[in-house]
Amino acid sequence: MKINNMQAASDSPYIDLFLQNNLSSLNKLRRSGKTSILFRLHPRLRQSYAEYLTVSNAAAAAEQQNLAIAGILNTFENMKFRRAAVWLSCAVQDFRVMIRQNGTGKVLDYSDRRKKDYYAVAVIVKNEARYIREFILFYQATGADRIYVYDNDSTDNLLEEIEPFLKDGFVIYRKWSGRVVQTAAYRDAVRRTKHNTRWLALIDADEFLFSPKGRMPEQLKAYEDFPGIGVNWVMYGPNGHVKRPEGLVMDNYTTTQANSDALINCHIKSIVQPRKVFCINRIHFVLDKGGKFAVNEQGWIIDNYCSVIPGNGKAFTARNHRTVFRINHYNTKSLEDLKAKCARGFPDGAPNANYDNLLLQFAEPLTEDYSIKPYADLIRERCRQRSSRTSERPVRAAEY
Numbered sequence: 001m002k003i004n005n006m007q008a009a010s011d012s013p014y015i016d017l018f019l020q021n022n023l024s025s026l027n028k029l030r031r032s033g034k035t036s037i038l039f040r041l042h043p044r045l046r047q048s049y050a051e052y053l054t055v056s057n058a059a060a061a062a063e064q065q066n067l068a069i070a071g072i073l074n075t076f077e078n079m080k081f082r083r084a085a086v087w088l089s090c091a092v093q094d095f096r097v098m099i100r101q102n103g104t105g106k107v108l109d110y111s112d113r114r115k116k117d118y119y120a121v122a123v124i125v126k127n128e129a130r131y132i133r134e135f136i137l138f139y140q141a142t143g144a145d146r147i148y149v150y151d152n153d154s155t156d157n158l159l160e161e162i163e164p165f166l167k168d169g170f171v172i173y174r175k176w177s178g179r180v181v182q183t184a185a186y187r188d189a190v191r192r193t194k195h196n197t198r199w200l201a202l203i204d205a206d207e208f209l210f211s212p213k214g215r216m217p218e219q220l221k222a223y224e225d226f227p228g229i230g231v232n233w234v235m236y237g238p239n240g241h242v243k244r245p246e247g248l249v250m251d252n253y254t255t256t257q258a259n260s261d262a263l264i265n266c267h268i269k270s271i272v273q274p275r276k277v278f279c280i281n282r283i284h285f286v287l288d289k290g291g292k293f294a295v296n297e298q299g300w301i302i303d304n305y306c307s308v309i310p311g312n313g314k315a316f317t318a319r320n321h322r323t324v325f326r327i328n329h330y331n332t333k334s335l336e337d338l339k340a341k342c343a344r345g346f347p348d349g350a351p352n353a354n355y356d357n358l359l360l361q362f363a364e365p366l367t368e369d370y371s372i373k374p375y376a377d378l379i380r381e382r383c384r385q386r387s388s389r390t391s392e393r394p395v396r397a398a399e400y
Contacts, residue, residue, distance in 0.1 A: 108159075111169035117145035117197045119217050121209075122189035124182050125149060126344060128205040129156040134248055135205055136165050137379045143215035144201075148193070150176040150185040187280045194274040198224075201271045202280070207233075208250065208328040209271070212371055219324055220271070227276035228294030230268035230302045231325040232317060234260075234369065237362035241334035250376035253330050258365040265320040268302070269327055270294065297324035328372055332358055 121144050125132065132149075139147055149171055151158060165171035176185050186202045193200050199220050201209055209231060211219040223229055236253045245252045257265060276292070293301040296317055332338045338358060 106173075106175040108166050108173040109169075110166060111146065111172055113196075115145075115196070117193070119144055119199045119201075119220060120146040120148065120193060120197045121201045121203060122148040122186060122193075123150065123203055123205055124152055124176065124185045125154060125158065125205045126152040127154050127156045127158075127340075129154065129158045129161045130244075131205065131249060132158060132161050134250070134379065135208070136162065136171060137382065138208055138210075138250070138375055140170065141375050141378050142210045143217045146197070147171045148189050149173050150189070152176050152181060152185075153178075183280060190272065190274045190277050190280060197274055199271055200274050201269075203269055203327070206330045206333070207269065208330070208372060209269075209325065210328075210372065210375065211325050212322070213324055223295070224273075226273075226295050226299075227292050228270050228272040229325065230270055230294050230296050230317060231327050232296070232320045232322055233265055233267045233269070233327050233329040234320070234322060235262075235264050235329050235331055235361065236369075237366065238332050238334055238338065238359070242336065244334045244336045248376050248379065249330050249333065250328075250372050250379075253333060254368050254370060255362070255366045256369050257362070258367040260320045260322070262320075262361075262364070263316070264361055266316045266318070268296070268315060268317055271325075297321050326371070332362075 121139050123135070128135070136147060147165070147170060149158075149162065151173065153176075159166075159173070162171050162173065166173060174188075176188075189202070190200060199217075203209055210216065213219055220229075234256055237255050239253045239255050241252060259265075272294070295301055298321055300317075302317065332341075342358075
């Protein structure tokens with residue numbers, strides 16, 4: 001839908017931001033004669049750009065970046081300007097990330113490319129080798145067909161730990177270097193799975209997504225008319241562990257806030273249908289195609305006017321719902337783990353976490369929660385069976 005001049009006038013702040021972020025690209029496209037499509041869409045942008053050209057000379061953008069942008073301008077005719085600007089901004093960010101990966105982006109993929117997946121998982125990790133096998137076994141048990149692992153410059157033995165799952169094609173590994181690259185990794189996963197995956201969960205390595213009602217594929221079938229589902233966190237604390245304990249994460253950490261609607265538990269992450277995703281501009285929220293919205297498990301639309309806490313954006317729902325889907329988020333683990341996490345920072349570019357602030361959220365009344373126990377029991381049994389086939393020494397999940 002085209003935007004007329006009256007609409008355009010109200011969009012001035014967005015245009016100014018767009019120009020600020022994309023001037024070099026627009027200048028390069030002007031010289032190649034490919035700006036006309038965008039300018040026909042939005043006359044105010046043409047006027048602002050013309051004014052800019054009279055007072056300043058823009059530096060030429062990198063040739064590869066502009067070739068990529070030129071290729072996507074043809075889709076602008078059917079987009080509202082603001083969504084187009086967000087999308088173009090994401091495309092530019094992604095292209096810069098991809099250039100950074102060039103020559104260093106190791107990929108290990110032994111999967112059958114002819115196979116279509118109903119439910120897959122994309123995760124970005126950094127030095128998670130100690131816990132990665134439990135994570136993979138858990139998602140196998142809950143019904144995932146595939147896991148896409150994006151390795152953000154890990155220095156531990158991650159590849160050694162995931163090797164058995166690489167060989168059978170369940171895990172696809174991709175080296176993903178740099179800082180502030182988490183959202184770009186999720187967007188890359190959505191693009192790569194658009195034609196072979198019905199549902200894709202976008203999560204972190206300390207997030208265990210499952211349905212208390214049964215295996216995930218069976219529960220997702222009821223939501224196929226929606227482009228995505230926002231699933232609430234259930235945040236777990238250190239359970240009194242100072243040192244890193246042996247055993248499964250799911251067994252060791254069972255305390256969460258007694259108030260299920262505590263703000264931190266109203267955070268969401270997304271399960272999406274990749275072919276229906278318009279753009280991922282934040283790690284916790286996805287823009288969807290065709291004017292449709294993602295929903296929570298109740299079917300309530302996730303936007304600023306319905307199920308979202310005012311002032312906290314689309315990454316928070318007004319209340320925590322965990323009957324159909326939930327994410328057990330083992331954010332701190334032991335105090336030893338938490339200190340290591342604070343030291344390395346976060347893959348989304350956030351500064352190093354404040355140790356005391358992370359612990360403060362567990363100062364309020366707590367309760368025990370064992371909802372994930374059936375899966376913990378299943379993984380322990382698989383490890384026991386493997387032990388009986390190989391040796392008398394028990395095998396931990398990390399050695400499976």
